[in-house]
Amino acid sequence: MLTSNGYTLDDSEARLGRLEPVPESARADKDALWELLRRDGYLYLPQQLEAELVNDFRRYYFTTLADTGIIAPGTNPADGIGATTRADRETVHNVLFSEIVPGARYEALTTHPKIKGWFQWFLGDDVHLHKRKIIRHLMPGETGIGTATQAHYDLVYLREGSERVLSMWIPLGDCPPEMGGLTYLEGSHHWALADERERGHRRPAASITADLPGLAEKHDARWLLADFTAGDVVVHSSYVVHASTDNVDPGGRIRLSTDIRYQRASEPIDWRWQEHWHEDDGL
Numbered sequence: 197m198l199t200s201n202g203y204t205l206d207d208s209e210a211r212l213g214r215l216e217p218v219p220e221s222a223r224a225d226k227d228a229l230w231e232l233l234r235r236d237g238y239l240y241l242p243q244q245l246e247a248e249l250v251n252d253f254r255r256y257y258f259t260t261l262a263d264t265g266i267i268a269p270g271t272n273p274a275d276g277i278g279a280t281t282r283a284d285r286e287t288v289h290n291v292l293f294s295e296i297v298p299g300a301r302y303e304a305l306t307t308h309p310k311i312k313g314w315f316q317w318f319l320g321d322d323v324h325l326h327k328r329k330i331i332r333h334l335m336p337g338e339t340g341i342g343t344a345t346q347a348h349y350d351l352v353y354l355r356e357g358s359e360r361v362l363s364m365w366i367p368l369g370d371c372p373p374e375m376g377g378l379t380y381l382e383g384s385h386h387w388a389l390a391d392e393r394e395r396g397h398r399r400p401a402a403s404i405t406a407d408l409p410g411l412a413e414k415h416d417a418r419w420l421l422a423d424f425t426a427g428d429v430v431v432h433s434s435y436v437v438h439a440s441t442d443n444v445d446p447g448g449r450i451r452l453s454t455d456i457r458y459q460r461a462s463e464p465i466d467w468r469w470q471e472h473w474h475e476d477d478g479l
Contacts, residue, residue: 205441206413214421216240229318253301254368297331306456323460326469329454330456334450336444341406348438349437358464359434362432364456366454375443380438411437421441457469
């Protein structure tokens with residue numbers, strides 16, 4: 197049974213499905229990839245990165261935060277086993293925002309040739325990586341509104357630049373659905389784009405809803421999930437609706453992921469996203 201913000205997802209065939217990985221035959225075919233992105237709103241690229249690259253950053257992240265109290269006592273920080281007691285939020289954020297987010301290790305990961313080079317090839321131009329890059333860890337057992345990522349599409353937060361910005365979501369370590377992975381609402385980029393065009397200059401709410409099953413029912417659509425493993429990535433458009441599930445991992449592992457955004461350097465860039473991510477940055 198999967199939940200998101202406390203809501204139980206409908207697991208019927210009409211409401212829950214699987215992300216379709218890009219076929220191997222299309223991985224090096226730029227035209228085929230663009231066709232898939234336009235059709236589905238996302239590109240699921242299994243093993244785009246080396247698993248050790250991702251796991252090494254996961255090890256670094258939790259080792260750096262080990263003294264903050266988020267890791268279960270007596271466990272290897274590299275395993276990312278969550279503590280059952282609540283860590284001090286201010287202490288965690290101090291390390292996260294002063295050391296990890298602006299650090300060289302994170303920059304190296306997000307500009308790795310398998311990432312930046314892929315976007316240069318796919319976009320066929322010089323590319324720009326938005327400096328505001330987000331790392332999220334989701335503790336096991338956390339539930340309730342505001343815990344998991346609510347349903348939204350990225351353009352809501354990127355209003356001052358190109359609408360053709362592309363996001364890459366990277367699970368930092370294995371991430372099965374029960375660990376709180378990302379989920380996409382099938383076909384949602386089509387109606388989100390239509391709503392944007394109809395709305396004009398009026399801006400929508402930042403978050404559509406925390407009620408994922410209700411949204412799927414409203415649009416007669418499925419939430420799509422995957423059993424992500426270290427090295428997998430998903431590239432998605434700024435219009436596709438996505439959210440995350442709650443972390444109910446039976447092994448008590450913390451879900452760790454990052455979402456980053458690339459675009460053509462020649463297109464308008466949202467100036468608000470050109471500083472390091474901070475919880476109080478207002479975005």
